[in-house]
Amino acid sequence: MPVTDPIADLLARIKNAQMVHHLQVDLPASKTKVAVANILKKEGYVSGVETVSQQPQDVLRVHLAYDEQSEPAIAGLRRVSKPGLRVYVQKNEVPRAFGGVGISIVSTSKGIMTGRDAYRQGVGGELMAYVW
Numbered sequence: 001m002p003v004t005d006p007i008a009d010l011l012a013r014i015k016n017a018q019m020v021h022h023l024q025v026d027l028p029a030s031k032t033k034v035a036v037a038n039i040l041k042k043e044g045y046v047s048g049v050e051t052v053s054q055q056p057q058d059v060l061r062v063h064l065a066y067d068e069q070s071e072p073a074i075a076g077l078r079r080v081s082k083p084g085l086r087v088y089v090q091k092n093e094v095p096r097a098f099g100g101v102g103i104s105i106v107s108t109s110k111g112i113m114t115g116r117d118a119y120r121q122g123v124g125g126e127l128m129a130y131v132w
Contacts, residue, residue, distance in 0.1 A: 004083055006030060007128055010037070011077040014046070018064055018072035026052075029060035035112040036105060036128070037062050043103050043114065045074050045131055076102075078130045090124040102132025 003009045010033050017025035027033065029051050037049040037060060048063035065073035081087040089095065089106065094115045097104045104115030108125035118125065 005079070006033060007036060008079045008082070011079055011129060014040075014062060014064070014074065015077050018074060021066070021070065022064065024061055024063045026059050026061050029058040032107075032112065033060050039103075039105055039112065039114060040074075040131065043131070074131060076130075076132050080104075080127045080129055087127045088125065089127050091119070091122045092124075094119045094124060095127070097130040098132045102130055105129045105131065 006028075010027060013025050013027050034049070034051060037046065040046045040062075041049045045065060046062050047065040050061045050063075052059040052061055067073065094106060095104055096102075096115060105128045106113060106115050106118045106125045107128055108118050108121075108123040110121060110123055112128070113121075115127075
């Protein structure tokens, strides 16, 4: 079954896998999903990201992160811009998720990056998601 919103699918699969304490989650790979997963890895929300070559499509394997009490590193995920309603922010309007505790993920002309990086580089774009 085709997925109309691949980023929402990525976030939902990560959230569902963490609720049942899986160590990893596999999903069809794309450049956008890999970029978002790498941001989550860089910010410490997941422990690893790898792309496995398979036919007919590569698989993105995301290794989930937990703390010492087996609590997931990701407390919450929220998709902001959706296919039916795109949300764009200007360079001086890039929001901080939960007062700086979480991150916002922004798709800019310079690539997909955190809201903090977009603000520092002075670029706006599509506000994709919040992670905290």
